[in-house]
Amino acid sequence: MADKYEKHSKHDSTRDSRNKGRKSNKDSAKFKQSECKTPPLPIRHGCSIEELMKQRQTIKEELKNIEKDGNKRKEVIKKCKTETKCSEKSKYKHNTGSLHEAEIISKTLKQPSPEKDYNQIDSEDEENIIEQRRLKRKQLLEQLNAKKCKTELIVNHFQDSHENVQKEVVKKDSPKYLSKPQIVTDMFSEEDFASKKNIDIVTQDNNETTSQLNDNWDDCEGYYNIKVGDIVNNNRYTIKSLLGQGVYANVVKAQDNSKANSEIAIKIIRNNELMYKTGLKEIKILKEINDADSENKYHCVRLLSQFMHKGHLCLVFEALHMDLRCVLKKYGKNHGINVKALTSYSRQLLLALRLLKKIGIIHADIKPDNILVNEKKNTLKLCDFGSAMKINDNEPTPYLVSRFYRAPEIILGIPYKHSVDVWSTACTIYEMATGRILFTGSSNNRMLKSFMDLKGRIPSRILRKGKFKDQHFNYNNNFLLHKTDELTGREKVIEVANIIPSRDMGKELRKSFKNANINEEKIITNLKDLLEKMLALDENQRLTPTDCLKHPFIFESLRTE
Known part of the structure; x- marks a missing residue:
């Protein structure tokens, strides 16, 4: 019994000790939960509570000052950033002014800044940055x-080379009378005449890089x-100058290096499939003309x-000096x-028409611009056969031939023949005689009105044949x-029943022959008769x-010579 009692007492004691340990653990946990998280004030022996409160207040003020300094530091850093960005943009734009340089600036400004907290950066670090x-x-x-200087040097080099080339061309090609203009009344005088359009459009490019490009020799319209x-x-052939530019091609003056530097003219057709075919057609017609006129007469x-x-x-x-437009x-x-x-020019032009009719070719664009004259001004030649065609290849079109020299059958859509060239030649002869264009209508409709002002009403039997009547x-x-309409600005149509001729060709011709003698009066009469018959509607x-x-205007002038 005594042993059992001792065992029970030992068991109870161990249980009590366990319970006490659990209570102590609970009490310590409660103490930890209620423990303050702020660090305790340092214990200073001999300090009263009032002194501790004052120290605490000073520490708070120091903390506020530190926060203010940090905000100021942030503002200074932001200002530095904005100032650097603005100064970089303004300087780059002022110095360069190009889009490429602006892109470089934007890239540099967008570069990431160093991964640092500016709140922790010292003033020395900021200055370093x-x-x-x-x-x-x-x-x-x-x-x-440096790039800008290079580009400026290249541009200056181009400008200097361009100016030097133009000066050399002017010295070689332009005659002396251009600097001292003189009034010349006799067209067969020995003084020379050069067209103003020789050099104005010609440029020279000495840049090696551009000369090596494969597409640098054409402009946007296909001209060379x-x-x-x-x-x-x-x-x-060495190109010397530009003579002119038309719808189909450029024409240049060049030097033939194989024939003692003789001059020739080169017609450079536009780089276009349609123009190329037109050029081949012109070559075929020109070869046929050369074969028919082997002696060049x-x-x-x-x-x-x-x-x-x-x-x-x-x-x-072959090279000729200028066109008839410049002569006039x-x-x-x-x-x-x-x-x-x-009379000399009229006869030569009619000889060319007779040859074309003999071989069945219509020129279809006779005007002073397409007639060339040699340097002595005594020989005339018909040129520019880009619109020429065989007599069987013609189709009605209201815009064939330049408008001022366009025959009525073309405007009305009547099948045309060699007679369209006779009409254009008559207009050209009148212009040579008076210095003025015969018909100056602003449209096909106005051209018909001009015809009827001179020739009277167009007969109904002609109108019935017209496709565009x-x-x-x-x-x-x-x-x-x-x-x-003068008020509304819109186009209106007026029916004109009675058309009475209002022009007198004889009076217009006599204005150009003032104080004419008996012989000249006869020439004027013959010229009027010739033109009226060439301009039959x-x-x-x-x-x-x-x-x-065979007309007296041509025949009698040859007999007097």
Whole structure:
């Protein structure tokens, strides 16, 4: 029994000790939960509570001052950033002014900043960063300024070379009288005349990089970019200047290096499939003309050869001095050229028409611009056969031939023949005699009105053949004049029933021959008769080139010579 009692007492004691341990653990956990998280104030022996409160207040003020300094530091850093960005942008834009440089600036500004907390950066670190950015900015400016200097040097080099080339061309090609203008009345005088359009459009490019590009020789419209000094066709021809530009091609003056530096003219066709086919057609017609005129007597320009150059079909012609338009501006403006030149030029032009009719070719674009004159001004040649065609290939079109020289059958849509060239030649002869254009309508409708002002009403039997007759005449064959209303600005149509001729060709011709003697009066009368017969409204009644050559205006002038 005693042993059992001892065991029970031991068991109870151990249980009590366990319970006490659990209570102590619970009490310690409660104490930890209620424990303050803020660090305790340092215990200083001999300090009262008031002193401790004062120390606590000073510490709070110091903490506030530290926070203010941190905010100021942030504001300073932001200002530095914004100032550097603005200064970099303004300097780059001022110094360069190009989009490429602006892109470089934007890239540099968008670079990530160093991964640092600016709240913890000291003033020395900030100064170092600002100094580094200044150095980077200087390096970029130096690089961009160096590029700018290079580009300026290249541009200056191009401008200087261009000016030097133009000066050399002017010295070689332009005559002395351009610096001292003189009034010349006799067109057969020994003084020379050069067209103003020789050099103005010609440029030269000495840049090696651009000269190596494969597409640098054409402009956006397919014309060949003419450069003075270009050598074409296996170093045979050297381009000297630009003579003119038309719908189909450029025409340049060149030097033939194989024939004692003789001059020739090269027609460079546009780089276009349609223009190329037109050029081939012109070559075929010119070869046929050359074969029919082997002795070069009938005043059509001679085709010497042809070749391809950088995708352009090139036609080589004999060189002539200027076109008839320039001759009229210089020697016959508003009064016409003298009688001797007039009869000589008219006869040569009619000889060319007679040859074309003999071989069945219609030129379809005779005007002073397409007639060339030699340096002595005594020989005339018909040129520019780009619109020419065989007699069987013609199709009605209202816009064939330049408008001022367009025959009525073309406007009305009547099948046309060689007589359209006779009409254009008559307009050209009148212009040579008076220095003024015969018909100056602003449209096909106005051209018909001009015809009827001189020749009277167009007969109904002619109108009935016209494919485009309804555009200009009503069912009664009364003319429908298209006008612009002065108030509204809209186009209106006026029916004109009675048309009475208001022009007298005889009076117009006599104005150009003031104080004419008996012989000149006879010439004026003959010229008036010739022009009226060449300008017959019915193409079947119009004179042929052979008949024109037999007319007294041409025949009697030859007999007096």
